[in-house]
């Protein structure tokens with residue numbers, strides 16, 4: 001049974017966590033976990049577009065370029081983004097195809113090199129908010145900042161990271177290609193790392209030094225292709241208010257109005273949870289059925305309303321996991337084990 005289009009956005013930290021060493025093999029294993037879940041969604045009848053972050057990876061790539069400066073030329077941030085989009089797109093494409101083959105599903109998987117248009121006057125270029133790369137102690141951060149002339153920021157109690165401009169996505173250059181691939185039945189991987197940031201100049205498109213938030217880009221893509229569901233996969237099972245404080249409270253359901261109030265009250269930090277909430281609110285306000293924030297282990301359970309934080313239009317969830325009551329609860333998932 002057709003369940004609709006689902007954009008699945010995988011956090012860069014879910015692919016390369018702060019406890020990982022940073023090897024390709026680790027990333028492949030993490031990608032395998034999420035790809036198995038994606039196969040489960042496809043078996044249930046969802047059409048899937050996969051998007052992914054690149055926060056840890058693009059920071060590593062930038063540092064690698066800095067370390068080799070003088071030996072080889074230093075890459076700009078848009079080029080570092082393109083490198084990570086290509087590598088992660090390749091890994092997801094390969095692992096997903098293998099998992100689809102194992103499940104006996106003869107589907108094509110296509111990763112689209114995606115450029116995302118931004119406004120060069122975006123105030124983000126004056127006020128960087130996007131943390132990237134590894135997490136450092138305060139002392140290490142001071143050293144990195146001095147050595148590589150980079151601004152650092154504390155990231156949600158997890159340590160210090162390099163911070164870079166993160167302008168809003170304005171348009172997805174390859175949107176028609178993505179839609180055509182989706183319509184012809186392919187599983188599409190797109191807007192990796194939020195897309196490669198480009199601006200339109202008199203002589204055409206050109207890259208610009210930034211890292212676009214992949215949740216914002218995923219929400220824009222989801223709206224552009226008319227997706228029904230937006231799944232934002234990250235390091236926490238549920239969104240919290242008073243996060244990491246004694247009175248922390250996990251949220252099962254968050255109406256968009258309440259989400260906007262919490263955003264205004266500073267409940268969600270920029271560079272981590274705030275962009276996810278904004279992306280979810282924009283998607284649902286535009287007509288998406290439901291946005292969900294949860295971990296990659298919980299994709300299917302969250303779509304069934306069993307866990308995660310669902311963001312919807314109505315004040316109360318109107319059915320088991322379907323706040324607006326517009327969709328049926330999916331059948332139990334064949335062959336996929338929930339954590």
Ligand SMILES: Nc1ncnc2c1ncn2[C@@H]1O[C@H](COP(=O)(O)OP(=O)(O)O)[C@@H](O)[C@H]1O
Pocket residue numbers: 010011012013014053055156233234235236238239240241242243267268269271272273
């Ligand atoms: N209010 C909150 N509720 C839940 N998690 C939060 C909250 N505020 C900050 N966080 C942190 O934000 C993280 C998600 O942001 P981030 O790691 O940047 O995303 P991504 O997984 O897309 O790379 C969570 O794993 C959690 O550590």
Ligand SMILES: NC(=O)OP(=O)(O)O
Pocket residue numbers: 010011012013052053054055056193194211212213214215
């Ligand atoms: N580009 C981006 O938003 O990456 P993360 O999701 O890994 O932070």
